[in-house]
Amino acid sequence: MLVFRNRLLSLGVGFVILLLSLRMGDAASTIGTALQTVVAAISLFHVSDLDFAEGVQGESEKTILPGTMETPENASFEVVGEPNHHFVIILPGDQDVRMKLTTGSNNPLTQEIPVFGFKSFPASLAQLEPNGKRMLYVGATRAALPVYQVPGKYEGTFLVHVIYTH
Numbered sequence: 001m002l003v004f005r006n007r008l009l010s011l012g013v014g015f016v017i018l019l020l021s022l023r024m025g026d027a028a029s030t031i032g033t034a035l036q037t038v039v040a041a042i043s044l045f046h047v048s049d050l051d052f053a054e055g056v057q058g059e060s061e062k063t064i065l066p067g068t069m070e071t072p073e074n075a076s077f078e079v080v081g082e083p084n085h086h087f088v089i090i091l092p093g094d095q096d097v098r099m100k101l102t103t104g105s106n107n108p109l110t111q112e113i114p115v116f117g118f119k120s121f122p123a124s125l126a127q128l129e130p131n132g133k134r135m136l137y138v139g140a141t142r143a144a145l146p147v148y149q150v151p152g153k154y155e156g157t158f159l160v161h162v163i164y165t166h
Helices: 001-020
Strands: 043-048 062-064 075-080 086-090 099-104 112-121 125-127 134-140 154-155 161-164
Touching: 075 112
Parallel strands: none
Antiparallel strands: 043 075, 062 134, 075 134, 086 125, 086 161, 099 112, 099 154, 112 134
């Protein structure tokens, strides 16, 4: 206890001597503040699928526009997050999505139909509304169907990403 008291006294005396030896203007101090604002995470919810409906063997490619509202064909998503914040939209590349045969023929060959040219409304940069929500519509092009395309139901998934900009 005595050793601790002596060290504390020594430190206190040293600090007082340091303060007395400084002249006005030789030193200054202030306080800083650390700040953080936490915003709601951005979320994306699936509302409807991109539906190319029925196509006939030999049919030319089919394009579905994203549109500015939901239609029976375009895909739609709801973006939810911090009101008025901006975000970017990332869609699949041209070689990323293929619909595969899920029902129909017992043909052992894998049957695929490419989907490409994805577009969205709003386009690549958007802003959430004052209520923190925004609808996102997606369209794309389905490749032409060869005359030998195996009949059946085809299905494929695609990813849509939304990311806040800062």
